[in-house]
Amino acid sequence: NPDILVGENDLTALSYLHEPAVLHNLRVRFLESNHIYTYCGIVLVAINPYEQLQIYGEEVINAYSGQNMGDMDPHIFAVAEEAYKQMARDERNQSIIVSGESGAGKTVSAKYAMRFFATVGGSSNDANVEEKVLASNPIMEAIGNAKTTRNDNSSRFGKYIQIVFSKHYHIIGANMRTYLLEKSRVVFQAEEERNYHIFYQLCASASLPEFKEFSLNSAEEFHYTSLGENIFIEGVNDAEDLVKTREAFSLLGVKESNQSSIFKILASILHLGNVAIVAERDGESCRIARNDVHLQHFCRLLGVELQQMEHWLCHRKLATASETFMKTMSSKQALNARDALAKHIYARLFDWIVEHINKALQTSSKQHSFIGVLDIYGFETFEVNSFEQFCINYANEKLQQQFNSHVFKLEQEEYMKEQIPWTLIDFYDNQPCIDLIEARLGILDLLDEECKVNQNLGLVTMETSSSSLALHQGFLLFQVEYQCEGFLEKNRDTVYEEQINILKASQFQLVANLFQDKDDASSSKSSKVNIRPLKTAPKVPNKEHRKTVGHQVRVWFCRDSLNLLVLVLIFLETIRISAAGYPSR
Ligand SMILES: Nc1ncnc2c1ncn2[C@@H]1O[C@H](COP(=O)(O)OP(=O)(O)OP(=O)(O)O)[C@@H](O)[C@H]1O
Ligand SMILES: *[C@@H]1O[C@H](CO)[C@@H](O)[C@H](O)[C@H]1NC(C)=O
Ligand SMILES: *[C@@H]1O[C@H](CO)[C@@H](O)[C@H](O)[C@H]1NC(C)=O
Ligand SMILES: *[C@@H]1O[C@H](CO)[C@@H](O)[C@H](O)[C@H]1NC(C)=O
Ligand SMILES: [Mg+2]
Numbered sequence: 001n002p003d004i005l006v007g008e009n010d011l012t013a014l015s016y017l018h019e020p021a022v023l024h025n026l027r028v029r030f031l032e033s034n035h036i037y038t039y040c041g042i043v044l045v046a047i048n049p050y051e052q053l054q055i056y057g058e059e060v061i062n063a064y065s066g067q068n069m070g071d072m073d074p075h076i077f078a079v080a081e082e083a084y085k086q087m088a089r090d091e092r093n094q095s096i097i098v099s100g101e102s103g104a105g106k107t108v109s110a111k112y113a114m115r116f117f118a119t120v121g122g123s124s125n126d127a128n129v130e131e132k133v134l135a136s137n138p139i140m141e142a143i144g145n146a147k148t149t150r151n152d153n154s155s156r157f158g159k160y161i162q163i164v165f166s167k168h169y170h171i172i173g174a175n176m177r178t179y180l181l182e183k184s185r186v187v188f189q190a191e192e193e194r195n196y197h198i199f200y201q202l203c204a205s206a207s208l209p210e211f212k213e214f215s216l217n218s219a220e221e222f223h224y225t226s227l228g229e230n231i232f233i234e235g236v237n238d239a240e241d242l243v244k245t246r247e248a249f250s251l252l253g254v255k256e257s258n259q260s261s262i263f264k265i266l267a268s269i270l271h272l273g274n275v276a277i278v279a280e281r282d283g284e285s286c287r288i289a290r291n292d293v294h295l296q297h298f299c300r301l302l303g304v305e306l307q308q309m310e311h312w313l314c315h316r317k318l319a320t321a322s323e324t325f326m327k328t329m330s331s332k333q334a335l336n337a338r339d340a341l342a343k344h345i346y347a348r349l350f351d352w353i354v355e356h357i358n359k360a361l362q363t364s365s366k367q368h369s370f371i372g373v374l375d376i377y378g379f380e381t382f383e384v385n386s387f388e389q390f391c392i393n394y395a396n397e398k399l400q401q402q403f404n405s406h407v408f409k410l411e412q413e414e415y416m417k418e419q420i421p422w423t424l425i426d427f428y429d430n431q432p433c434i435d436l437i438e439a440r441l442g443i444l445d446l447l448d449e450e451c452k453v454n455q456n457l458g459l460v461t462m463e464t465s466s467s468s469l470a471l472h473q474g475f476l477l478f479q480v481e482y483q484c485e486g487f488l489e490k491n492r493d494t495v496y497e498e499q500i501n502i503l504k505a506s507q508f509q510l511v512a513n514l515f516q517d518k519d520d521a522s523s524s525k526s527s528k529v530n531i532r533p534l535k536t537a538p539k540v541p542n543k544e545h546r547k548t549v550g551h552q553v554r555v556w557f558c559r560d561s562l563n564l565l566v567l568v569l570i571f572l573e574t575i576r577i578s579a580a581g582y583p584s585r
Pocket of ligand 5: 106107108153154155375376377378
């Protein structure tokens with residue numbers, strides 16, 4: 001490219017637009033001028049500076065407010081302003097999609113966009129509705145973010161929040177939808193990783209008088225918080241963060257008493273993880289040590305009966321056509337069941353909190369329009385990649401596919417149709433990879449099939465299936481190697497009914513409510529995000545294994561939550577408009 005173009009703030013201005021030119025341009029801007037933002041049409045490219053830049057103050061928000069995108073330096077605020085302006089001017093709802101690999105800065109960017117809206121859309125009558133919208137962030141970070149080896153603040157769930165405006169374009173509320181929390185983290189973390197921040201916040205505050213009844217201790221003392229063998233994050237003070245979490249809960253109208261119930265349930269999970277299960281000599285049964293204090297705390301905190309719990313942690317019911325009998329569990333089975341219960345409790349609590357945040361942000365006045373912000377977990381690959389990475393990366397492949405299909409496939413078809421001179425761009429089409437996962441007899445189907453057929457030998461068969469799968473073209477396209485061990489267990493996600501029944505009978509209303517059955521719960525739960533589906537979904541497997549995790553992911557990302565994908569479509573509609581200028585350049 002001619003020198004004069006190097007350092008351009010819009011990549012589409014480059015005469016030669018290919019990867020080296022793009023990278024060179026971004027590098028020059030970042031290294032020579034400390035500019036982390038660059039446009040590519042209406043897409044904003046952000047580089048994570050990993051240091052606090054003085055470019056997010058209120059005065060900067062005001063400087064961007066009301067300006068045209070092209071007149072100002074590229075900035076997340078310029079994108080937010082553009083969305084706000086188009087919502088008001090064109091009377092169209094807007095969405096901002098933040099994408100990038102884990103640690104790229106998605107959540108930070110999403111928060112700045114939300115701050116921009118809170119500032120320019122501040123309302124005159126209900127002064128703190130925008131504060132409430134922002135207050136959802138620290139709560140969701142506390143319960144849904146954790147330290148991974150890639151990011152100290154890694155989001156372990158996907159989030160789509162719609163900020164709702166009145167006809168005067170003031171914020172009047174918001175609603176949020178979450179996708180696929182990484183439940184396994186509650187009971188397991190790899191080296192140098194942590195469980196969800198909230199657990200460390202509670203442990204660091206164990207000595208508070210109002211927390212005495214939780215019988216907490218240092219996070220090092222709990223199995224579920226110490227598996228990563230390092231409970232600290234540099235520069236983070238967990239006790240101080242808890243103060244912020246509590247303030248945010250209060251701002252959202254969650255009363256002290258309900259906050260206390262939330263913390264109690266969280267503490268009970270930590271105690272559950274410390275319940276010692278002792279193998280009996282026969283190898284087929286187990287028991288819980290006499291006077292296990294952690295079991296006592298668990299039962300006390302949840303208001304459930306100790307003898308019952310003790311019994312059903314080590315036994316299960318087996319029903320045949322004619323009779324029901326009781327079976328002992330091996331210590332390994334009991335441990336798995338204990339962990340499954342802990343994950344289940346956490347997931348239910350997470351959903352309950354999201355529901356409450358939504359209630360607090362609900363508006364009674366008429367919704368005129370909205371701006372949505374989508375922040376999902378980024379694509380990730382670790383040394384060992386398991387079912388969680390598989391699901392996360394599948395979601396990212398789906399996003400990428402939509403992007404490809406609209407930016408490249410359809411756009412180029414359009415040009416051909418209109419006979420605009422244009423050389424076809426060869427792009428990486430990830431369709432085979434997606435087919436491999438979600439098509440009939442793809443990985444998700446096979447997993448569900450294995451879960452149904454195989455009660456115990458799952459691991460072995462999965463390994464066989466996957467080695468034949470490896471031959472399939474799509475599998476290589478992942479460029480991530482997945483460890484099959486545990487796939488089936490995680491997909492099946494069994495929790496024993498007897499244990500749940502005990503929790504349902506809790507003397508505490510909130511605990512009892514948490515475990516009431518929902519009909520086909522999470523997957524088909526109606527959502528306020530209401531967008532019509534665009535294309536037919538892959539066949540949904542029959543009822544028996546409807547509730548596997550894989551099934552839910554597929555439902556989320558294929559069928560009713562075409563939601564998520566339709567968002568991308570809406571967004572890309574806009575690109576089409578702006579991209580119409582490209583060929584003439
Ligand atoms: N604009 C920025 N200015 C300063 N630091 C930033 C910025 N964006 C990101 N960071 C730093 O990078 C870290 C990771 O960013 P963030 O948590 O937003 O990543 P992410 O893309 O959401 O990752 P994940 O997919 O794991 O959730 C932040 O904690 C922060 O330290
Ligand atoms: C990371 O998360 C903690 C909450 O646990 C929060 O206090 C902190 O500000 C976050 N960091 C960034 C850069 O967002
Ligand atoms: C507290 O929780 C109870 C039980 O779920 C609920 O009925 C009540 O509305 C909650 N109150 C607040 C302020 O969140
Ligand atoms: C925008 O969304 C609101 C719901 O929040 C809806 O009532 C309205 O009709 C939508 N506007 C357009 C132009 O689709
Ligand atoms: Mg994030």
